[in-house]
Amino acid sequence: MDFKGFDGPGGPGAGDTRSVKVMIAGGFGTGKTTMVRSVSDIKPLTTEETLTQATADVDRLIGVADKTQTTVSLDFGKISLNDSLMLYLFGTPGQERFWFLWNGLFKGALGAVVLVDTRRLASSFRAIEEMERQHVPFVVALNVFPDSKGYPVEEIRDALDISPNTPVVTFDARDRASSRDVLVALIRHLKDRSAVALESR
Numbered sequence: 001m002d003f004k005g006f007d008g009p010g011g012p013g014a015g016d017t018r019s020v021k022v023m024i025a026g027g028f029g030t031g032k033t034t035m036v037r038s039v040s041d042i043k044p045l046t047t048e049e050t051l052t053q054a055t056a057d058v059d060r061l062i063g064v065a066d067k068t069q070t071t072v073s074l075d076f077g078k079i080s081l082n083d084s085l086m087l088y089l090f091g092t093p094g095q096e097r098f099w100f101l102w103n104g105l106f107k108g109a110l111g112a113v114v115l116v117d118t119r120r121l122a123s124s125f126r127a128i129e130e131m132e133r134q135h136v137p138f139v140v141a142l143n144v145f146p147d148s149k150g151y152p153v154e155e156i157r158d159a160l161d162i163s164p165n166t167p168v169v170t171f172d173a174r175d176r177a178s179s180r181d182v183l184v185a186l187i188r189h190l191k192d193r194s195a196v197a198l199e200s201r
Contacts, residue, residue: 026115027123040077
């Protein structure tokens with residue numbers, strides 16, 4: 001896919017490469033760290049800590065009882081989609097007690113992927129609300145878990161109360177190619193929005 005006409009923040013780096021900051025957001029246990037790990041070209045920086053009994057009254061493990069670790073700050077990785085575009089990936093913490101860190105992560109972000117677990121839609125409501133409040137364009141990525149049920153996209157869209165213009169894609173966060181496809185969908189969305197904005201001038 002040709003991204004050379006894409007206007008991203010920051011000037012070209014080496015050669016004609018543009019760098020773009022992308023957020024990977026979503027509720028607790030939706031697969032943010034897994035996605036960054038699977039798709040990053042480098043060994044990602046993660047800040048996972050073990051969940052302990054001391055946080056049992058704070059951390060909501062409904063639907064993710066087997067989860068043993070949680071991101072306490074951010075995840076970071078990067079991927080070159082081609083010679084002209086580098087994405088810097090910033091995964092947000094999903095636990096409510098770490099949401100205060102989100103404002104700093106939003107700075108400079110051109111777009112975002114919001115991960116959703118269809119078994120626990122409500123866990124990603126806050127992430128979607130923040131994207132809309134901060135005016136950050138995003139795509140919704142439905143992460144497929146072994147016991148996930150399939151739902152029509154329009155049903156998911158209605159349940160999440162998102163715009164008809166917001167792309168909704170299904171993927172497997174464990175799979176590099178699948179995760180890369182989500183990032184390509186985000187860049188396409190950003191290019192489409194940019195083209196519409198230029199036409200309206």
